Amino acid sequence: MSQVSTPQDNGFLLDAEEVEQISRAAWYYYNDGLTQNQIADLVGVSRIKVSRLLEKGRQAGLIELRINSPHEGSLGLQEELVSAFGLTQARVVPQAEGLAAGPRIGRAAASLLTQGLCPNDLLAIGWGEAVSTTLRYMAPVFPQNNISLVSLTGGVSAYIGNTGLYGPQGFAHLIPTPLRVSSTELAEMLRLEPYVRNVLDMALTAKTALIGVGSVARSATLVRYGYCTGAEIELFTRRGAVGDVLGYFYDRDGQILDLDVHRHVVAVTPDDLRQIPSVIGAAAGPEKVEAILGLLRGRLANILVTDEPTARELLRRK
Structure with missing residues (x-):
């Protein structure tokens, strides 16, 4: 050995x-x-x-004030994920019966970001519960280290207020629109509006982004926040969708589908997202496996934070 x-x-x-x-x-x-x-x-x-x-x-020396191992969590699985999907890094939270996955994924993503971000950095943030949970754990870190936030999508203010990050501090640059609007014309006008354009352009200067991985379940976050209906999700699924990133739906190979809904979205495009050097996808659970597989196959993220059962299933399906 x-x-x-x-x-x-x-x-x-x-x-x-x-x-x-x-x-x-x-x-x-x-x-x-x-x-x-x-x-x-x-x-x-x-x-x-x-x-x-x-x-x-x-x-x-493995343990100090934090876990000081080269990798936290399930070390072997992390290395296997990196090798199997061509990732730059992975963080796998050990399995624990009876403990909710959401907070544990949020803590793991927050730990990863805390170690990786430097003072005065800019962090781009996407949409979803995993993102908002992570931000909640990191709320004290941003002002202490002068780290600014910039949103990758509209609609972020729907949940960011619950994290204690949206206020007079002035370090959060948010797109002041919904994630999805009623017409393609309105979406195009908003994308060209100077303040919205400036935030979208600013997001692409970030070195690190944190995104959620949307599923196509009827309980998906997009449905809960009213940006999609259950009937639309079923239609997208029949057209091959397995998940979404920043409101854009993709198939099992990570290819963005040609759907009208995408022309109603106010967000950084998936092609532009790939320009950011480190894109962290945070997600776990059996309902997210297909979505995570598509995300990784399409190179829509190069760092993954997940839990042990999800990691094992991803590797089995690979």
């Missing part, structure tokens, strides 16, 4: 299995707030074993 030195090179040699065990236990303990007894039940070891893993991780 191969051995690796720890990040701080304190003389510890840990095999790959130990590194993953420590990282998994640390995630459960520090990120999910589980007790050592609960972790022991989850991973099938004794509480003493969990305690020793955490202590060994601290002594070896």
Whole structure:
């Protein structure tokens, strides 16, 4: 079995299995707030074993104020995803029965962004519950590090107010329109309106973007916010849609479909989205697998944040 030195090179040699065990236990303990007894039940070891893993991780330098492993979460799955889909990075949250996926994905995406963003950076944000959850966890970080936000779509103000980010601070540049408008003519006029055009252009100067991955379920976020009807979603599905990004629906290969709804959308186009160096797609759950596969096949994101069951299914389907 191969051995690796720890990040701080304190003389510890840990095999790959130990590194993953420590990282998994640390995630459960520090990120999910589980007790050592609960972790022991989850991973099938004794509480003493969990305690020793955490202590060994601290002594070896894997654990500081955050999990200091080269990869958080399920290390092997992350590497497999990167290799299978040509990603630049992946973050996989370990499986945990009884814990909702949404907050855990949001915390993982927030952790990834916190480590990657630098003071004075610009972060482009898309649409969806995963994005708003991530922003909620990051609310204190942006003003502290002078990080600005710019929206990739209209309609962001529908949820961003719940994150504590939209206010007098002035670091959020939002497109002041709905995501979808009533006519192609109105959408074209709005895209040409100077303030809207400036925000769309500003988004393309960001080095990092965070996007949600929309499904074509009747419970999809676009339906809940009234931008699509259940009947429209069914029609798009029959025409080959498996998911959407920024309001644009794509097929299983990630190709954008020729749908009239796209001419009503006020958003950065998928082709322009690909110009941003780091595009993080955050999503998990069985209803999102087809959508994530299409997103990755179409190179609409090059970084993925998901959970362990979803990662395993993505690799199985690949």
